[in-house]
Amino acid sequence: MSDIARRRWFSREGFTADVLSSIVRNTVLDPSKTFLAQVLLHYAPPTATFLAQKREVVLKWLRVAFALGLLRVFNAWLSRRAINRGVSDKFDWPREIVIVTGGSNGFGKNIVLMLAARAKARIVVLDILEPQYTLPAGVRFYQCDITDSSAVAAAAEKIRTDFGASPTVLINNAGIIYARPLLDNTEDQIEKMFKVNTLAQYKLIHEFLPDMISRNHGMIVTVASQGANCTAPGMTAYCASKAANINLHEGLASELVTRYKAPRVRTILVTPAYAKTFVTRDMDPEDGFLSPLLEPETVAEAVVNQVLTGKSGYVGVSAAANFITFNLRSMPLWFQSLLRDRLDRTIKTPLVKHPWVRNE
Structure with a gap:
């Protein structure tokens, strides 16, 4: 993937709130940019017709934008420094x-393909399918039931x-969903979701984290969901x-510093919105300006971009909904309740199979 493709103005999903916010961040x-605009405006000839009686008003708003921009940059720097514990690693x-x-x-799949193309890393696909x-070259597949501790240990040894x-890098991406109201989920379905989505991450971390701690080098990537922050009915x-997963990520990030003295082991949390994957087979997900239905490549690209920085981070995709x-x-309780209730309409069985769903 070219640098031009990675720096696109418009997303794969079209013109969305994320695109608009990106434009605002990179301009206003x-x-x-606002400092340069102030300088140019301040020293522009007073006779310039396009400045007639507007110079002071425009300068005032440019100063406000400059102050807000500085605050945003400083806040982002402070956050990056805090979650990376003030230390760097290569x-x-x-x-x-x-x-x-x-x-x-x-x-x-898309994470693997992008990492293979951009990082040339040695990659292991760990999956039961x-x-x-x-x-691609440099990628190997190991069949493994990640919910089985003995299977994980055997795969790790191999x-x-x-x-x-x-x-040195563990991307906990595997997940499964049965989109049903709570009483419609069978006991087996609930257990399987927690085994794959939650317990498997603990098993994998137990297996691979000790070596990262001993070298004070490594990375744990936790792929959660925006549903982890906002529970949707159904x-x-x-x-x-x-x-x-979110609690696991947050607790691990702190324990790496306070208990294991390994501040260079990076932690990344990813919370994607609904996307065009098999996960949404039983849903009629909303596709709007604030929360567009994501292409799988969009989520994978966000993950890979953060991983390749070699730094800890929090990646919300899409950012506006996140x-x-x-x-x-x-937020006020009335707004929380209203938002959760509104999400109920997205968790409905589609009348027609989605075009991105290829398997039963």
Whole structure:
């Protein structure tokens, strides 16, 4: 993928709130641009006809935009420094060993393809299903039931033997959903969602994190969901399993510093909105300006972009909807209830199978 493609103005989903906010960030809230505009306006000839009686008004608003832009930049810098514990680390991607769970299809497939193309890393696809695509050079598939501790241990041993080292990056992407009201979910369905979405992440972290801690180098990527921040009616059990992912990420990030003294082990949390994957097979997801229905490549690209920085981070996709769900609990209770109730209309069985769903 070219740099031009990665810096596109318009998203794959068209003109959305994310695109608009990106334009605002890169113009009105870019302090370098508003400072330059102030300088040019201040020293422009007073006789310039296009400035007639408007100079002071425009300068006033440029100063406001400049101050807001500086505040945004400083806040972003402070957040990055805090979550990265004020220390830096270097990832030599052709030498790193990256595990992608659920890498046979969906988000995982696109993460694997993008990482292989851009990072040239050694990549392990860990999945119970065989990949539905041709694996690029440097990518190996290991069939594994990640909900089974003994299967995870056996796969880990084989990976270390085959690669001669322990993995340094773990992308916990695998997930499953049965979009049903709580009482319509069977006990087996609820247990399976928690086993795949939640408990498997603990098993994988238990297996691969100790080596990262011993070297004070590595990365754990947790793929959760915006449903983890805002439970939608009709998928309560799924949202609960993903909410546990967020608590896992936050607790792990702190323990790496306070308990394990490994501040260079990076942690990344990803919370995507609805996307065109098999996960939405039983849903009629909303596709709007604030929360567009995402292409799988959009989510994968956001994950890969953050991973390749070699830094901890929080990636909300799409960002506008994520801002609302992330801050939901700080909002009035009437608004929280209204938003959750409104989401009920998206969790309905579609009348026609979605074109992106290929399997039963």
